[in-house]
Structures are given as structure tokens and as C-alpha cells.
Amino acid sequence: xxxxxxxxxxxxxxxxxxxxxxxxxxxxxxxxxxxxxxxxSASTSAAWLAAYGLFVLTENSMVLSAAIFITLIGLIIYLHxxxxxxxxxxxxxxxxxxxxxxxxxGKESTTFIEMNQxxxxxxxxxxxxxxxxxxxxxxxxxxxxxxxxSEVVPLFxxxxxxxxxxxxxxxxxxxxxxxxxxxxxxx
Amino acid sequence: ENSPxxxxxxxxxxxxxxxxxWFGFMLYLxxxxxxxxxxxxxxxxxxxxxxxxxALPAYLLVAVGTGYILLFGINMMSTAPLNxxxxxxxxYAKKQQWKKFQEEAIPALRDIPISEVNRMFFLPxx
Numbered sequence: 258x259x260x261x262x263x264x265x266x267x268x269x270x271x272x273x274x275x276x277x278x279x280x281x282x283x284x285x286x287x288x289x290x291x292x293x294x295x296x297x298s299a300s301t302s303a304a305w306l307a308a309y310g311l312f313v314l315t316e317n318s319m320v321l322s323a324a325i326f327i328t329l330i331g332l333i334i335y336l337h338x339x340x341x342x343x344x345x346x347x348x349x350x351x352x353x354x355x356x357x358x359x360x361x362x363g364k365e366s367t368t369f370i371e372m373n374q375x376x377x378x379x380x381x382x383x384x385x386x387x388x389x390x391x392x393x394x395x396x397x398x399x400x401x402x403x404x405x406x407s408e409v410v411p412l413f414x415x416x417x418x419x420x421x422x423x424x425x426x427x428x429x430x431x432x433x434x435x436x437x438x439x440x441x442x443x444x
Numbered sequence: 445e446n447s448p449x450x451x452x453x454x455x456x457x458x459x460x461x462x463x464x465x466w467f468g469f470m471l472y473l474x475x476x477x478x479x480x481x482x483x484x485x486x487x488x489x490x491x492x493x494x495x496x497x498x499a500l501p502a503y504l505l506v507a508v509g510t511g512y513i514l515l516f517g518i519n520m521m522s523t524a525p526l527n528x529x530x531x532x533x534x535x536y537a538k539k540q541q542w543k544k545f546q547e548e549a550i551p552a553l554r555d556i557p558i559s560e561v562n563r564m565f566f567l568p569x570x
Contacts, residue, residue, distance in 0.1 A: 377559045380566065383531045384523050392526060396559075404557075406533065411526045424566050431567060 263422035265289075266390050271416050273425060281350030281433055285426050287416045288343045292336070292361060304328050337362040341415035346426065350433045354378075354395060356412060368410075372437065374398055376406060378430040380423050391420045393427065472497070532558050 260274045269290050276284040308324030340361040347355040353371040360366075376396040382389055393412045399405035418426075476497035483491065524530040537555035545551065 377562075379558050379562045381531055381558065383526050385526060386520075394526075396532070405538065406529050409527050409529055409532060414526070427562070427566050431563075 261422075261425075264419055266388070266417040266419055271418055271422070273418070273422050275425075275429060281436055282348070283429050283433055284345060284347045285429055286343055286345035287413055287418055287422070289341055289416045291342070292340060297332075301328055333362075336360065337364055344413050344416055346412060346430070348430055348433045350436050356410075358415070370395060370397070370410065375434075378427065378434060380420070380427050381409070390417065391423055392417065393423050 258274065258276045260272055262270060262272050265271050271290065272288045274286045274288065276286075278284060305324055305328070308320050312318065312320045337360060341358050342361050343357075343359045345357045345359075347357070349355075349372075351372065353369055354375060355367055355369045357365055357367045374397050376398040378393065378395050380391055381394050382391055385392075392414075395410040395412065396406045397408040397410065399407035413423075413426075475491060476494065480494070483489070533555070540554055542554065543552040
């Protein structure tokens with residue numbers, strides 16, 4: 258088990274943790290930076306200052322209570338639905354790939370893709386918001402066409418690691434995916 | 445076949461458009477500047493309100509400015525999202541024919557699948 262520091266596409270520090278459970282099972286987890294106290298207090302102060310300015314203009318005290326309420330609800334919604342703490346990839350050679358996202362409030366959402374559906378795990382480049390970024394994605398097999406790709410599942414969407422981190426994850430995944438070509442089909 | 449060379453028909457079209465646009469511009473100036481009473485005394489009574497002589501150019505300029513923003517937005521909307529197969533392949537690449545490899549010849553142009561490209565770039569050759 259090892260942990261290395263990298264940077265995300267926007268420059269934030271992220272950490273990649275690799276665990277080898279067995280010869281055909283690996284877990285790769287990317288941890289995003291936590292919610293910073295200074296950014297939280299800056300946005301809260303800005304929202305409350307704007308509400309106080311509105312209160313001075315309108316002389317309505319409901320503005321202040323509404324601002325406090327909205328700030329609290331907004332923070333809870335942000336922590337539960339938006340802020341991702343860790344994204345992990347569990348590759349089991351004969352079984353499939355499991356993608357887990359854990360949010361800052363503790364919520365976890367997982368997706369499992371069976372190994373027969375997985376065609377390959379590749380690093381793709383695409384245009385995203387006036388930038389060209391590298392991102393890791395799982396190519397799903399098209400049942401009718403052995404050469405075709407039916408769907409693309411992008412991984413690590415929130416942490417957006419840079420190419421050096423992606424190459425490490427790619428090499429780890431390819432070592433396991435190559436085994437299914439050499440191993441005889443058991444079904 | 446189609447060619448951008450000058451032809452007699454194109455010269456005639458161009459001259460007709462030139463005369464037409466000058467006529468239209470003169471008509472617009474007459475309508476915008478000559479007072480209504482003078483036009484009525486000539487017998488020309490069925491003309492649009494002069495308000496439009498100023499309103500239409502204003503609308504046109506705002507439309508051009510909005511068009512810049514709209515074009516930028518349309519570009520952003522037509523960019524393929526990260527989870528679409530358009531970032532990997534398209535119809536031409538799916539239907540391409542595989543030419544046989546010939547000795548001493550330049551290989552034919554083809555779209556290399558992304559798995560192969562990734563292996564070449566990111567997996568070190570032993």
C-alpha cells in the first residue's frame with residue numbers, strides 16, 4: 258500500500274493511494290483536498306455581508322434570517338451532493354470494476370461494471386470548458402460488434418488528476434486487464 | 445464543374461445586385477429624411493412609420509452583438525460531453541476499410557483505435 262501526491266487539473270493537491278489485495282485485485286483511490294476553512298469563512302462572510310447590505314436597504318429583518326437559513330441549507334446540500342472527498346477504483350480481474358465516490362457528508366455512491374462488459378480502460382483527451390484535459394475512462398463493449406464501443410464511462414470526474422497520476426492508474430489497470438487475455442475463459 | 449473563376453453570368457448577377465443595393469439605399473434615405481407632408485403631396489401615402497427608420501438599424505446592431513455571444517454559446521453546447529463515444533470514434537472511422545500492408549510502400553492512412561494508441565504512449569516497451 259502506498260500513497261503519492263499529485264496535482265489535479267486545476268492545481269489542487271490530490272493523493273493517490275494504491276493497494277494490491279491479490280495478484281488480480283487492485284484498489285486505487287484518489288483523495289481530493291478537504292473543504293478549506295478559509296474558503297468556507299470567506300464565502301459565508303460574503304453572503305452575510307450582502308444580506309446585511311440588503312437589510313440596510315430594505316429595513317426588513319427577514320432578509321437576515323433568510324440569509325442564515327440559506328447559508329446553512331446551502332452548506333448541507335454542498336457537502337452532501339457536490340463535495341467529493343474520495344474517488345476509488347476497485348479492479349477485480351475475473352469479476353469486474355467497481356467505482357466508488359464518497360462525499361464529504363459521508364455518502365457513498367458505487368457503480369459496478371462486470372468484466373465481460375469492459376472492453377478497455379484508456380486515457381482519453383477531450384475538450385472540457387475551453388481546455389483540453391486527459392481523463393481516464395472505461396470503454397464498454399458493444400454486444401453486437403466486437404470492435405465497437407457502446408458507452409464511455411469517465412472516471413475521477415471531480416478530482417481530475419493530471420497525466421502523471423493517470424498514467425500510474427492506467428498501468429495498474431492494464432496489468433490486471435492483460436491477465437484476462439492470457440487466462441483461459443472459464444465460462 | 446464548380447470553380448470560383450469569373451463567368452459572364454456572375455458578372456451580370458454582381459452588377460444587378462450592385463444596382464439593386466444602391467437603389468434600396470437611396471429609397472431608405474428618401475423615406476427616412478424627406479418630411480411626410482412632401483411625400484403626401486407627391487401622392488405616396490402608404491409608407492411604414494418613420495419610427496422604423498431608426499428602430500431597424502438599432503435592432504440589427506443589437507442582433508450582431510448578441511450573435512457573437514450566441515455563437516460562443518452554440519460552440520460550447522455542441523462540444524461532445526466527456527461520456528459520449530464521439531470523443532473516441534465516429535461513423536467514418538467505424539466504416540473504414542483496412543488496406544493490406546505492402547512492402548516498401550507508405551502505409552495507408554487509417555484511424556488507429558484508442559486502446560492501441562494508449563498502449564504505445566503509456567506502456568513502456570520491454
